[in-house]
Every structure is written in C-alpha cells, then in structure tokens.
Amino acid sequence: MSAALLERPLRRAVRQCAGRRHGAGAGGETTLEQIISRAWEGLAVRASVACPLCGGAMAPLGTTPGGRCDCGSELT
Numbered sequence: 001m002s003a004a005l006l007e008r009p010l011r012r013a014v015r016q017c018a019g020r021r022h023g024a025g026a027g028g029e030t031t032l033e034q035i036i037s038r039a040w041e042g043l044a045v046r047a048s049v050a051c052p053l054c055g056g057a058m059a060p061l062g063t064t065p066g067g068r069c070d071c072g073s074e075l076t
C-alpha cells in the first residue's frame with residue numbers, strides 16, 4: 001500500500017468537514033466571532049453598533065478604535 005492511497009480519502013474527509021462548517025454559517029446560525037467582527041466593522045467607521053453582550057447601542061470611542069456600551073462592555 002502506498003502513501004498516496006492513504007492520503008486521498010483523508011483529503012476528501014477534510015474537504016467535507018470544511019464544507020459542512022461553511023454551510024452551518026450560511027444557514028443563519030450566527031457565531032460569536034461573526035457578531036464581534038460585525039460590531040468591529042461598524043466601529044471602524046465610527047458608527048454605533050449592537051452590543052455583542054446585551055444587544056443595546058454600543059457607541060464608538062472618541063480617539064481609540066473600539067466602542068463602549070451602557071452595560072459596561074467594551075470592544076477595544
């Protein structure tokens with residue numbers, strides 16, 4: 001048995017696994033990573049975004065990149 005024969009099924013399995021994970025993300029399930037990266041996108045252009053913790057309004061900080069919410073959470 002050669003190494004190439006063993007390698008092929010493994011590669012296929014990895015691809016299937018990655019595809020499933022991508023499908024779950026597209027299916028409407030929002031991960032914490034997505035929520036935070038979306039908040040950062042808004043804060044980067046100095047916009048108020050939904051707080052990842054409480055869902056309230058997170059206002060951008062004055063001078064440093066990031067934001068702060070009334071609930072006390074901060075993204076910096």
Ligand SMILES: [Zn+2]
Nearest residue numbers: 051054069071
């Ligand atoms: Zn909050």
